Amino acid sequence: MDKDLLKDTDPLPDRVGHVGGIESLTLDGRRHYYGFDYASDLVLSPMIEDPHVMADFASRHMRQSTGSHEAAHWAELVAAAVDGSALTDDDTTREFDSEALRAGLPEPGSHLLYLLGAATGWEDWSEEAPPEVRQAYRRLGFDEDDDEFLDHCLEAVHDHGAKARPDEWVVIRHHLTTAVHRLPGNWKLLFAPLAEGVTRIG
Template sequence: MERKSAQRFDPLPGRIAHVGGIESLVLDGHRYYFGFDYSSDIVLSPLIDDPEAMAAFASEHMRQTTGTHDMDHWASLVAAATGSSDLAGVAECEFTTEGLRGALPAPESHLLYLLGAATDWDDWFEESPEAERACERLGLDEEDSEFIDQCLRAVQEHGPRARPDEWTVARFHLGAAVRHLPGNWKVLFAPVAEGIANHG
């Protein structure tokens, strides 16, 4: 029987032919799949809500250590990603728009990890000299993305007004991450920006 043509998704810029596997998350009860490079902690694809389309995308744009593979090979990996994750517990991979909008990402949370993996936590300080100065005053290492966890922890424990420099750094980096999210990641995780604004 001839396989029906799956919906096509464009690859993310600069993330073609990586070695990786398949992960998934649930947003508002709807499951989305995505490619992931475990060796580099980088998201490799848009969020794809159709298993067949995810397999088709991976067969065209991704590899494994054994090379390229056909859709049937990738379909088995997509099926395996439905109920498990190599990145986090199943409950940590479930999100709601209301939750994204209502709270800041917790330090060391899977949400924070995904924001970093989707954007590769690029150096955005040129966009905000104010955040860079706050980072310098705090003595934070700009090359170590874990400083975001440190700033978020301080803000959540003491409040933005008591920790203005930490809040400046955390607010800027989370906002920049949302602005720089690739493909439909930006659309689906846009409520994170509302959560930032709600805590200002």
């Protein structure tokens, strides 16, 4: 794990001053905290390991519906983020292992994919897809408004394998590797192993 990335507490571009709360996850057994805008489904901060640093970050760069608050207020929310989440009822979905991420594809509709979208701001990677990916989209008949196309592709590849579903695999590989490349701050710590796994499978 890159120690320099772990120390990254710079605000994420265009995500300062949002109303939000605190979430947490564990990566390779180490807990990380992050700010989250629930109204926009948007990650608001880098992943921060030190709870005191997280509280200080939130006091300087985040708000709640009642306005700005001191670090002591945020420290209570940081502590609560250890025991529960407003994003998922299943605590096991907040636990990640780099080797496991390298070993396989994410499950369709998983919390991991949700976090990938929330961290990248739900950008549409199909708009910048190379010709072979656009051709795969067309052959698969995906509607531009279908926001579950990646889940459809993952289901097909999980069930039949990448070789049996080459178009779905092209879409998966493009979406995941492009999204990981565009991640802000140190969110690459969580998702870079996923991109490595996709490259290895392909």
